[in-house]
Amino acid sequence: MPSDPAPRLSLTGITKSFVGITVLHGVSLTVQPGEVHGLLGENGAGKSTMLNILSGVISADSGEIAINGAEAQINSPRDATAAGIAMIHQELQQVPELTVAQNIFLGGALRRAGGLLVDHAAQEAEARRLLAQLDPTIDVTAPVRGLRVAQRQIIEIAKALRAKASVIAMDEPTSSLTPAEFERLVGVIQTLTDQGVSIIYVSHKMDEVFRLCRSATILRDGHFVTRVTLPQTSVAQVIEHMVGRELSHIQHRSHVTDKVILQIDNLGRGMAVQNASLTLHAGEVLGIAGLVGSGRTELLRLIAGVDAADTGTVRVAGRTLTGSGPRPRIQAGLGLVPEERKREGIIRHRPVTSNVGLPAMRKFSRFGIIRKAALTRRTQELMQEVRLRPLDVDRAIGSFSGGNQQKAIIGRWLAAETQIFLFDEPTRGIDVGAKAEIYDLIEKLAAEGRAIIVVSSELPEVIRLSDRVLVMREGRIAAELSGDDITEGQIARNAIPAT
Amino acid sequence: MTQSSTRPTFLSRIRFRDAGTLLGLVLIAVVFSSLTPSFLTGPNLINILQQSSINACIALGMTLVIISGGIDLSVGPVAALSAVLGAAMMLAGVPVPIAILGAIGVGVVCGFINGALIAWGGLQPFIVTLGGLSLYRALALIFTGGTPIFGLPAEFRALTNGTVMGVPNPVVAVALLALVAWVVLNKTPLGEYMMAVGGNPEAARVAGVPVTLTKLSAYMISGAMASIAAMILIGRLGAAEPTLGTLWELDAIAAAAIGGASLMGGRGSIVGTLIGCVILGALRNGLTLMNVQAFYQLLATGIIIIVAMLIDRATSGKQG
Numbered sequence: 029m030p031s032d033p034a035p036r037l038s039l040t041g042i043t044k045s046f047v048g049i050t051v052l053h054g055v056s057l058t059v060q061p062g063e064v065h066g067l068l069g070e071n072g073a074g075k076s077t078m079l080n081i082l083s084g085v086i087s088a089d090s091g092e093i094a095i096n097g098a099e100a101q102i103n104s105p106r107d108a109t110a111a112g113i114a115m116i117h118q119e120l121q122q123v124p125e126l127t128v129a130q131n132i133f134l135g136g137a138l139r140r141a142g143g144l145l146v147d148h149a150a151q152e153a154e155a156r157r158l159l160a161q162l163d164p165t166i167d168v169t170a171p172v173r174g175l176r177v178a179q180r181q182i183i184e185i186a187k188a189l190r191a192k193a194s195v196i197a198m199d200e201p202t203s204s205l206t207p208a209e210f211e212r213l214v215g216v217i218q219t220l221t222d223q224g225v226s227i228i229y230v231s232h233k234m235d236e237v238f239r240l241c242r243s244a245t246i247l248r249d250g251h252f253v254t255r256v257t258l259p260q261t262s263v264a265q266v267i268e269h270m271v272g273r274e275l276s277h278i279q280h281r282s283h284v285t286d287k288v289i290l291q292i293d294n295l296g297r298g299m300a301v302q303n304a305s306l307t308l309h310a311g312e313v314l315g316i317a318g319l320v321g322s323g324r325t326e327l328l329r330l331i332a333g334v335d336a337a338d339t340g341t342v343r344v345a346g347r348t349l350t351g352s353g354p355r356p357r358i359q360a361g362l363g364l365v366p367e368e369r370k371r372e373g374i375i376r377h378r379p380v381t382s383n384v385g386l387p388a389m390r391k392f393s394r395f396g397i398i399r400k401a402a403l404t405r406r407t408q409e410l411m412q413e414v415r416l417r418p419l420d421v422d423r424a425i426g427s428f429s430g431g432n433q434q435k436a437i438i439g440r441w442l443a444a445e446t447q448i449f450l451f452d453e454p455t456r457g458i459d460v461g462a463k464a465e466i467y468d469l470i471e472k473l474a475a476e477g478r479a480i481i482v483v484s485s486e487l488p489e490v491i492r493l494s495d496r497v498l499v500m501r502e503g504r505i506a507a508e509l510s511g512d513d514i515t516e517g518q519i520a521r522n523a524i525p526a527t
Numbered sequence: 528m529t530q531s532s533t534r535p536t537f538l539s540r541i542r543f544r545d546a547g548t549l550l551g552l553v554l555i556a557v558v559f560s561s562l563t564p565s566f567l568t569g570p571n572l573i574n575i576l577q578q579s580s581i582n583a584c585i586a587l588g589m590t591l592v593i594i595s596g597g598i599d600l601s602v603g604p605v606a607a608l609s610a611v612l613g614a615a616m617m618l619a620g621v622p623v624p625i626a627i628l629g630a631i632g633v634g635v636v637c638g639f640i641n642g643a644l645i646a647w648g649g650l651q652p653f654i655v656t657l658g659g660l661s662l663y664r665a666l667a668l669i670f671t672g673g674t675p676i677f678g679l680p681a682e683f684r685a686l687t688n689g690t691v692m693g694v695p696n697p698v699v700a701v702a703l704l705a706l707v708a709w710v711v712l713n714k715t716p717l718g719e720y721m722m723a724v725g726g727n728p729e730a731a732r733v734a735g736v737p738v739t740l741t742k743l744s745a746y747m748i749s750g751a752m753a754s755i756a757a758m759i760l761i762g763r764l765g766a767a768e769p770t771l772g773t774l775w776e777l778d779a780i781a782a783a784a785i786g787g788a789s790l791m792g793g794r795g796s797i798v799g800t801l802i803g804c805v806i807l808g809a810l811r812n813g814l815t816l817m818n819v820q821a822f823y824q825l826l827a828t829g830i831i832i833i834v835a836m837l838i839d840r841a842t843s844g845k846q847g
Contacts, residue, residue: 371727396715398716
């Protein structure tokens with residue numbers, strides 16, 4: 029490849045405002061050919077807006093975009109594709125019912141019979157050729173519905189290659205990948221960069237950023253902070269640039285009592301969860317670790333009553349719970365903070381008050397009428413406690429950042445006087461600053477004598493929060509770790525299936 | 528776009544979207560009153576309200592169903608079935624109040640059947656109520672053999688033809704029902720549940736909302752409202768036709784949509800729906816006063832609905 033003096037992509041002085049609020053203040057970003065470049069910042073720093081401008085979803089108010097030194101006008105997604113820019117979104121945009129090949133050629137089908145019919149055979153052959161270098165195990169005739177997230181991501185990358193993209197932007201690509209799948213992605217990224225493709229990599233996970241990126245642009249509150257070269261800059265320095273302050277590293281503090289509050293015996297559902305038994309004490313934080321698909325989330329959903337169990341019992345304070353669905357469990361003091369906030373957590377058009385009060389509406393009512401003033405006052409108190417920002421409880425919850433939505437959902441269970449909090453990936457998609465706040469909240473809940481279960485794929489998170497850790501493997505609880513045994517090594521050893 | 532959380536005045540309580548609908552109504556009123564002098568007169572305004580009252584009654588129930596994420600296409604036939612059964616009861620000598628309650632009961636049962644198939648059976652609301660549309664109409668036709676039931680008691684007819692301080696009884700009745708619907712939607716747990724279930728059924732379930740009961744209630748209320756609308760109509764006509772209520776569902780959906788209800792569920796307003804009904808009523812009334820042919824009235828209705836949706840789209844932004 030001839031050496032190219034101009035960068036592959038450069039954005040200069042990008043400014044963007046929405047209804048009078050400036051979300052990007054003259055931000056610049058440069059990526060060299062074949063380079064993996066990190067785009068870092070807390071949620072709300074302007075990363076998404078940058079990606080949206082780059083992919084033509086929105087237009088910048090001012091600033092320039094140049095590809096290989098030539099100025100490019102990107103005013104629509106079509107322009108971006110034509111300029112060789114592709115986006116791999118966090119939430120993959122595919123049609124589940126169509127095959128892999130059909131998805132790759134979505135919107136640009138290969139045709140035969142004078143353009144009247146879709147040439148499926150040619151599409152499948154071309155899809156196979158594209159996937160050969162990425163993941164040859166993917167069956168191009170299978171519907172996308174049955175594939176794993178990691179494989180679907182590969183399909184998006186194949187789609188980008190098909191469009192001859194020279195810049196691929198990846199937004200949080202690993203948020204639901206297992207470590208093995210991440211390794212595979214690293215290999216794919218290597219293949220791409222060897223061919224001169226440039227990658228813009230957006231992630232909150234510092235270990236990944238340092239593994240993959242040679243340079244990174246850091247944004248904070250819509251401003252360009254700095255461009256750093258990696259790994260010459262330390263993780264601590266990068267985080268400091270992102271949050272604008274130093275984060276304290278607090279050690280784990282235990283509040284465990286010997287009062288058993290939740291007892292689960294032989295809980296099971298199909299192959300997903302088998303014979304799961306556990307006890308949980310007041311003031312305890314119990315971590316559940318394991319690979320994606322090991323049954324962690326499924327177990328939590330069985331406990332919460334969101335999915336129905338085939339076998340087993342759930343006892344709260346000695347009383348066996350009956351009835352189906354989440355309602356009886358909620359009345360018994362259990363509350364689920366789900367992983368997929370948008371789908372299972374928030375009612376996005378409704379104000380914070382309605383979202384917080386939902387499980388406890390009767391408590392806030394008299395003679396069948398909701399006492400709005402009492403609900404608002406209580407929500408206000410709780411949101412102050414969980415530090416909702418901005419502290420405006422009449423605003424639609426959908427307009428808050430992910431971290432603040434999560435705080436509101438925690439507040440929801442506080443309003444319902446929940447004693448047992450079930451967290452599924454409590455900090456997924458939440459930025460570094462808000463993450464620390466969520467950890468503080470979980471510890472505060474424990475200190476107040478509540479019991480907590482945390483399911484997480486981030487080992488540092490599990491280790492930081494838990495008094496005790498259960499490791500799940502293939503639907504079963506494979507190990508219980510406590511004290512000094514709670515290490516990444518021990519968890520990983522027990523999580524990986526024996527071959 | 529959020530209002531400040533300082534002391535809410537009455538004006539700031541009127542929702543932004545409702546203000547828009549009201550503006551549309553004012554606009555239509557200004558246009559008609561400049562074109563025909565008889566439009567903006569007391570008797571004609573009362574007339575508009577009277578003509579809108581049946582649609583408003585249906586649309587109130589429809590709004591609750593739409594907000595909770597469903598749709599009720601069966602309201603017209605449910606009205607017809609309650610009308611003929613109620614009328615038959617009256618002719619058989621059942622006391623009028625009991626016959627009215629019986630007719631409303633018919634609507635509640637029909638709504639329960641719709642709701643049960645949707646909430647427990649997991650069937651799609653559109654299809655279930657489309658089936659209901661044929662089913663309940665067929666029952667009404669079979670019951671009457673296709674002929675209207677005449678000779679309703681004068682005592683019953685007096686109820687719908689009377690006035691309270693010059694305002695026709697149906698208008699008063701629908702106004703009271705609207706007040707009740709407003710309270711249910713905005714002040715009770717059921718209303719919160721409806722908006723939550725329509726906005727995000729899975730999140731509502733995880734948060735402990737009784738999703739099944741919520742959906743069931745919405746369809747039962749819609750059925751009851753259809754029956755009440757039927758009572759108003761047959762009281763005024765003096766006869767119960769098994770074919771009454773044809774296309775009522777479309778007028779009701781149109782009124783709810785003009786008033787800001789989202790067919791995706793989770794959003795809608797009682798005040799907006801009422802104004803939507805009056806907009807449709809005023810439009811028809813004004814065009815009739817100007818001797819515009821019925822075909823063009825239909826055209827105008829269609830245009831109003833589409834314009835309302837376009838304005839909605841434009842003001843709610845891309846993220847919609």
